[in-house]
Amino acid sequence: MxxxxxxxxxxxxxxxxxxxxxxxxxxxxxxxxxxxxxxxxxxxxxxxxxxxxxxxxxxxxxxxxxxxxxxxxxxxxxxxxxxxxxxxxxxxxxxxxxxxxxxxxxxxxxxxxxxxxxxxxxxxxxxxxxxxxxxxxxxxxxxxxxxxxxxxxxxxxxxxxxxxxxxxxxxxxxxxxxxxxxxxxxxxxxxxxxxxxQTIDFPGAISIALGLAALTFGFLRVPAVGFGHWQVYTSLTTGIVLLTVFILIESKSTHPMMPLTLFRNMTFSGVNLLTFFLYAGLSAAMLFLPLNLVQIQGYSQLQSGLTFLPFTILMIGMARFAGGMADKHGPRLLLISGPATAGIGLLILSFVKQTNGPADYWTTFFPGIIVFGTGIAFTVAPLTAAVMGSVSDHFSGTASGVNNALSRIANVFANAILGALAVLFFTGALQQDIQNIPLNEKQKQTVMAQATNLGDAKVPADFNTHNQQIIKKLYHSGFISVYARVMQLSALLAFLGALMSFLFIKNSMVKKETSS
CATH class of the missing domain: 1.20.1250.20 (MFS general substrate transporter like domains)
Structure with missing residues (x-):
């Protein structure tokens, strides 16, 4: 054309x-x-x-x-x-x-x-x-x-x-x-x-869509019915079976949507493992941070949106420099240090407790966002270069598509698994703390019924003022505890991504960018 x-x-x-x-x-x-x-x-x-x-x-x-x-x-x-x-x-x-x-x-x-x-x-x-x-x-x-x-x-x-x-x-x-x-x-x-x-791989698409949906449903049902419920283990088993079927379809298909042969290249596999872990952590962090800021810390939603500006500015300012460094020296070191730095930023953010709102931003959330943003900014461009450079030019489009899809799959798993864990953590913290309040069993059940709302849990209006204040503090402290654990798990995922880079990515396996 x-x-x-x-x-x-x-x-x-x-x-x-x-x-x-x-x-x-x-x-x-x-x-x-x-x-x-x-x-x-x-x-x-x-x-x-x-x-x-x-x-x-x-x-x-x-x-x-x-x-x-x-x-x-x-x-x-x-x-x-x-x-x-x-x-x-x-x-x-x-x-x-x-x-x-x-x-x-x-x-x-x-x-x-x-x-x-x-x-x-x-x-x-x-x-x-x-x-x-x-x-x-x-x-x-x-x-x-x-x-x-x-x-x-x-x-x-x-x-x-x-x-x-x-x-x-x-x-x-x-x-x-x-x-x-x-x-x-x-x-x-x-x-x-x-x-x-080429024929279109519709069987592969259907099996992965249904498999991911089944796993998502299973994990998100856990807080309501528990791991032992038939809906949970049936959904999780079905999801695992369907994803196994997807792998079998891809291995036998003449024109697979995800060519498994690409994963024989350890650098390509390492880059995609890094993508999966890092984007799972990124997804969870970007979900729970705004909820914490608005529902617990007292930020307006506009102020919450503005807190992400340093992160985005770092992405814009450093991406080209990081890409140039990867071209000159290879992406391996940046793909180890970048995710590790992002993990440190997430850990810093996890230690922020109840604050006095936006007035405390610069000494509470800002340092963690800067470290986290720096780590991601030094990762994104080298990651793209490593994905495209680890395969032959003929497969560059496919490699990009696989990597793009894996980042979305990582988001799905992070939202489903860490979302379920968040509700379980919040419920567990409330069950423990509520024992210290002089409430009858019906009142305790009313308080616990709000646990599924996480940071939007509402204090029962028919409680006396003293108990309302205590319960509000419990909801806030419970969510902050959940937020801290989710951010720490997100940090762990980022560190796992850095480990994947250390173990699998080799500069010698990544083509240098050539100018036309």
Whole structure:
């Protein structure tokens, strides 16, 4: 297919549409965590509901994102990209109107299907349509704009949350998506790989989607019914069986969505193990930190969003330097020290107890965020370079897709497992502390019934003022204890990622970036 110059009219329209579509996904993912406290209160959602709201999207994205790229190559990149955008904006609009948690979860799944077709499409369209000499510059431009959008996501989410307009996090996607569709329809030509004769690996996608869903359901049912309940062990067993089936399908498929042969390369395996552990820790930290700030520490949602600015600024400022260091000296040292530094930052954050709110930010949360952000900033660019450089050029797109999917799978597991543990930790702490309060059994049951709401646990209104104050303190101290343990587990995951780099990643196995 004929390519176009980046500065041409066609090149500019390709960039604008790709950036706008990507902006929807980035705004949605970065802003949603910040508005979760408003969403939880508005829909009377439990802590478990929140984890499902996040995981419904991630499940579909993790299972289908690699197929999304393959469909674009086979059926037409513009066509699949537009289909993904359309499904995403329909899912976003229905999310915005969702009257209850169950419908919101279903609409988030629809968003995930759209995202799986849309997210690979943006870079695929750029890579296939912009001429080779300017392709790197085009991807750099796309990356710069999407990073700025990522920077604004938490701030935008915080502003909407404080104004009681959390639904607009979903509604804002609709006009952006419609404009992107018009540009694609009228200004951009179709692009497809005419030589592509591969079949689409739908059996693999179905088995991994159902397997991840079963494991998620099993873990998130644990706090309500316990590990010994038939729903839990049946779901977990089914999930393990389905993921085993997925591996068998991939090993025998002529055109697998996740070629297992790539994992024979120990550096590729090490980079993906690092991705899995680090992104699991990152996902849990980015979920529990805003909940702690807003529900326990007294921050507004806008102030909570602003606390992430140092993290994002570090990402923007250091990413290019880290990428240059990886090109010059190899990624191994950065992929050991970066995750380890992030782990130290998470540990520092875990030691923050009850504070006096935003006035204490600079001496409480800020140091940990700076260390954590520095570690992630020194990891992301070398990680991408190591993924792409550890395989031959022929498999670079597939390798990127596998790594992208694994980061989403890590998010699913982190939300499900650490979410279940959080509710168990909170319940256990309350059960122990409540024994010291002079309440009858019915009152104790009323207090305990709020445990599933985590930081949004509400003090019973019919208790006397003295007991209300005591119970409020118990809820706060219980959640801070949960937050500390989750952050410590997240730190452990980051340290495990650093260990994977130390054990498996070799600089000699990573190709150096060559300039065209």
């Amino acid at each position: 004929a390519t176009v110059a980046l500065g041409s009219s066609a090149g500019k329209w390709i960039m604008v549409s790709s950036i706008m579509a990507s902006a929807m996904a980035f705004i949605d993912s970065t802003a949603l965590n910040v508005v979760l406290p408003s969403l939880q209160q508005s829909l009377n959602a439990t802590g478990t509901d929140l984890f499902w709201i996040l995981n419904a999207y991630l499940l579909m994205l993790a299972a289908l994102i690699m197929i999304g790229g393959a469909l674009g190559d086979k059926l037409g990149r513009k066509k699949i990209f537009m289909t993904g955008i359309f499904i995403f904006i329909v899912g976003s609009a229905t999310c915005g109107f969702a009257p209850d948690v169950k419908l919101l979860i279903a609409c988030r799944m629809l968003q995930g299907i759209g995202g799986a077709l849309m997210i690979p499409g943006s870079l695929s369209l750029i890579s296939s349509s912009i001429n080779e000499k300017e392709r790197g510059k085009a991807i750099g431009t796309w990356s710069a704009f999407t990073t700025v959008v990522t920077l604004g996501g938490p701030v935008l989410g915080g502003a909407f949350g404080d104004a009681g307009l959390w639904r607009y996090i979903f509604f804002i996607n609709v006009p952006i998506g419609i404009v992107a569709l018009f540009i694609l329809w009228f200004k951009i030509k179709e692009s497809r790989d005419e030589t592509n004769t």
